[in-house]
Amino acid sequence: MINTVELEKRWIRYKTRIFGSLFFILFFVAAIPYLSFYLFEQYNLIVEKDKNTSNVVIVEQLAPKIERSLPKEINDVVLSPSIPIIDFTKEKQIDREIEQKNEKIEKAKIQKLKEDKRRKAKERAYRQKVAKRRALKRERELAKKESKKRKLIKAKASSSLSVNELKVLSGDDIKKSHTREPKGNKKIDFGGSSSNYMPIMKRKFQENRNPREAILIAKAYYKAGNYIESEKWALTANNLDKENRESWLLFAESKAKLGKRKEALKILVSYHKKTKSPEVKELIDKIKGGNF
Amino acid sequence: MRKLFFLTSLTSILFGSNLSAIYKLYEKQEYEKGCDYGAKYYSKNLNSEKYMAFYGLSCLETNSINRLAQPMVKLGGTKELRETASYFATILLQKQLLKQSLLDGKELGNLNLPKTDFVLSKIFNLFVKKKYSIKDDIYTLVDSEKKDIRYEVYIKKSKKNINYMIIDIYHGDKFTKRYQYD
Amino acid sequence: MSKYQEIKNLFIDTLDTDNYVELESMAYNYQVLEESLDKPLKMILLFGRPGTGKSMTLTRLYDTLKDRRDIHYFDAPILSEKEFLKNIYEAMSSQSIPQNMRVNFDGLLKYCQKQRGQRDVVFLLDECQLYSEALMEKIRLLSDTRVVKFVITLHKTDNEEVIAKEHFKTRIWEVIELKNATENDLQVYIQMKLVQKGFVEVSNSISKRDVRFIHQYTKGNFRETNKFLYVVFNIYEFYEKNQPQKIDSKKFSKKILEMAALKLGYLHD
Numbered sequence: 001m002i003n004t005v006e007l008e009k010r011w012i013r014y015k016t017r018i019f020g021s022l023f024f025i026l027f028f029v030a031a032i033p034y035l036s037f038y039l040f041e042q043y044n045l046i047v048e049k050d051k052n053t054s055n056v057v058i059v060e061q062l063a064p065k066i067e068r069s070l071p072k073e074i075n076d077v078v079l080s081p082s083i084p085i086i087d088f089t090k091e092k093q094i095d096r097e098i099e100q101k102n103e104k105i106e107k108a109k110i111q112k113l114k115e116d117k118r119r120k121a122k123e124r125a126y127r128q129k130v131a132k133r134r135a136l137k138r139e140r141e142l143a144k145k146e147s148k149k150r151k152l153i154k155a156k157a158s159s160s161l162s163v164n165e166l167k168v169l170s171g172d173d174i175k176k177s178h179t180r181e182p183k184g185n186k187k188i189d190f191g192g193s194s195s196n197y198m199p200i201m202k203r204k205f206q207e208n209r210n211p212r213e214a215i216l217i218a219k220a221y222y223k224a225g226n227y228i229e230s231e232k233w234a235l236t237a238n239n240l241d242k243e244n245r246e247s248w249l250l251f252a253e254s255k256a257k258l259g260k261r262k263e264a265l266k267i268l269v270s271y272h273k274k275t276k277s278p279e280v281k282e283l284i285d286k287i288k289g290g291n292f
Numbered sequence: 293m294r295k296l297f298f299l300t301s302l303t304s305i306l307f308g309s310n311l312s313a314i315y316k317l318y319e320k321q322e323y324e325k326g327c328d329y330g331a332k333y334y335s336k337n338l339n340s341e342k343y344m345a346f347y348g349l350s351c352l353e354t355n356s357i358n359r360l361a362q363p364m365v366k367l368g369g370t371k372e373l374r375e376t377a378s379y380f381a382t383i384l385l386q387k388q389l390l391k392q393s394l395l396d397g398k399e400l401g402n403l404n405l406p407k408t409d410f411v412l413s414k415i416f417n418l419f420v421k422k423k424y425s426i427k428d429d430i431y432t433l434v435d436s437e438k439k440d441i442r443y444e445v446y447i448k449k450s451k452k453n454i455n456y457m458i459i460d461i462y463h464g465d466k467f468t469k470r471y472q473y474d
Numbered sequence: 475m476s477k478y479q480e481i482k483n484l485f486i487d488t489l490d491t492d493n494y495v496e497l498e499s500m501a502y503n504y505q506v507l508e509e510s511l512d513k514p515l516k517m518i519l520l521f522g523r524p525g526t527g528k529s530m531t532l533t534r535l536y537d538t539l540k541d542r543r544d545i546h547y548f549d550a551p552i553l554s555e556k557e558f559l560k561n562i563y564e565a566m567s568s569q570s571i572p573q574n575m576r577v578n579f580d581g582l583l584k585y586c587q588k589q590r591g592q593r594d595v596v597f598l599l600d601e602c603q604l605y606s607e608a609l610m611e612k613i614r615l616l617s618d619t620r621v622v623k624f625v626i627t628l629h630k631t632d633n634e635e636v637i638a639k640e641h642f643k644t645r646i647w648e649v650i651e652l653k654n655a656t657e658n659d660l661q662v663y664i665q666m667k668l669v670q671k672g673f674v675e676v677s678n679s680i681s682k683r684d685v686r687f688i689h690q691y692t693k694g695n696f697r698e699t700n701k702f703l704y705v706v707f708n709i710y711e712f713y714e715k716n717q718p719q720k721i722d723s724k725k726f727s728k729k730i731l732e733m734a735a736l737k738l739g740y741l742h743d
Contacts, residue, residue: 004712
């Protein structure tokens with residue numbers, strides 16, 4: 001069987017070679033008169049250099065030709081033209097200088113264009129940054145105002161919020177409350193029906209990308225019965241911190257609640273294999289038992 | 293001819309080639325070619341007065357004497373070149389006045405323009421002094437210095453109704469050159 | 475079977491006389507050959523380069539005359555003398571000889587001489603350059619009986635000594651040289667081969683330039699040309715199946731010709 005693909009490639013190579021050599025030949029043929037003229041001129045210049053002591057070509061013999069037969073009457077105005085003297089090497093130098101100058105101007109133009117572009121891009125970026133900052137500031141101010149009106153939100157002991165965060169949520173005055181972090185399993189009660197909890201937590205998470213916040217959000221959703229969202233957020237937390245047991249548990253629980261018990265079990269079993277945690281086992285049994 | 297081919301096809305490769313080319317043509321007394329060359333690359337050499345000088349000097353010896361106007365206005369950088377510009381201007385003026393006199397019968401009075409050694413100027417000066425003879429509308433003038441040189445000046449109308457001023461130069465009885473100015 | 479597949483098969487090297495294309499030059503040679511058989515000659519030499527149509531000519535000769543004459547065709551050389559003589563005798567006597575028995579050359583010779591004036595047998599021997607000198611001597615002696623006539627073919631090689639050998643020099647009465655086809659011949663050959671089987675359109679699409687291209691590399695050799703065109707139509711067949719837009723049925727593709735030339739090593743990339 002003929003390998004046409006390979007054959008076509010070979011054909012293209014062959015054609016390229018033929019055209020390449022043809023082009024080269026034509027180029028060479030076309031270049032011959034230029035080359036010969038250049039060499040001819042160089043030869044002439046060398047010859048003239050030998051004749052005269054300098055590179056300057058002075059045409060003295062022509063000048064008298066024009067000047068000789070002038071009428072010499074008194075009070076007559078006489079005009080005669082002069083043949084200019086040409087210094088070939090100087091002329092070439094002048095031309096070269098002009099070319100170099102033009103090149104410099106071109107380069108400067110290009111450079112300026114580039115700098116303009118850069119400057120404009122910088123300005124654009126700066127403007128965008130400023131706009132973002134303003135938007136964020138506005139949001140924060142709004143949040144501050146509204147958080148003062150809210151009630152307490154319930155949170156489990158394992159979600160260890162810092163003291164300042166607690167204050168933010170509860171709206172307490174910072175000066176009044178204690179400065180130490182709560183120890184042990186002290187339960188802090190927050191109102192579960194705050195409508196601003198989610199946006200605040202989500203914003204926090206966006207800023208810090210802390211898995212702890214993601215778990216809190218997941219738990220809130222789970223409590224609210226939105227198992228789809230709780231599954232999503234548990235997974236987010238898990239992606240940020242694979243060692244976090246809570247995220248695994250919450251993820252599986254959400255799945256089970258959504259009716260995907262088999263999947264939930266699969267996940268838990270594989271996680272249990274790794275960690276041998278009793279909590280995980282308990283949850284597995286629970287789901288298997290159908291008490292979910 | 294070959295040279296012209298070389299030159300016209302090598303414009304931007306060699307630096308200063310226009311100037312050297314036109315100079316070489318002038319040196320070889322190839323005035324027609326030089327005049328055409330000068331006209332062709334006029335706009336590229338506007339800053340080169342030497343180029344303009346050679347352009348004018350080449351066209352001076354041809355029938356395209358009207359082209360002197362182009363380089364003439366560009367010459368002014370040095371004393372010599374200013375004189376050359378005046379030289380060209382004088383010749384052009386003399387040609388115009390002579391033509392006007394032949395066609396319209398304009399009297400030239402006792403006009404005393406600057407003297408040049410160019411043939412047209414010589415004829416003009418003789419004409420002003422009325423040192424000519426007319427026969428069948430052909431003016432015959434004899435050179436003031438070389439008595440065997442004779443000039444015949446007349447108007448000839450072309451097929452396209454253009455009036456040409458013809459100057460025929462004779463050495464003895466031998467016709468040597470013709471200038472045909474429109 | 476696709477169109478190009480059929481055409482491709484036309485250019486396979488066979489000795490099938492159904493696909494024979496009659497060229498003027500070949501016709502002339504063939505006629506000379508046929509007429510020579512009627513002359514009182516002993517040996518006729520048909521020689522030429524490989525691929526110029528020697529075997530084809532012999533095949534055609536055999537097919538045409540087998541009913542009219544006592545003619546036998548040995549298309550492959552029988553290098554064993556024993557086998558060769560056996561085959562000669564079997565062909566002439568129409569009797570088959572048992573395996574273990576030999577044919578005695580003197581006996582055979584006498585057998586032939588006895589039939590002088592009564593029979594006129596023609597043997598067509600292909601690829602004679604492979605026969606040994608001794609065997610060629612025997613062939614010469616057999617031809618001297620004037621009962622048996624031999625038409626032998628040889629490859630024309632650069633070593634022309636083969637023809638100058640003794641046993642040929644005085645025996646060859648007719649020498650026919652087959653040459654490679656000229657450009658015109660080649661064009662006729664290709665076009666007729668296609669038209670014979672009804673591929674008129676394809677035949678018309680092949681221009682003189684294309685034939686010149688082919689001739690440049692195959693030098694008009696039929697075998698080489700067949701090989702070349704086989705490859706060309708093989709490529710055509712492939713395109714017809716997979717990329718039919720690349721085929722122009724009105725013009726023969728120079729590109730495909732060049733591709734085939736590349737494949738066969740005539741061109742280098």
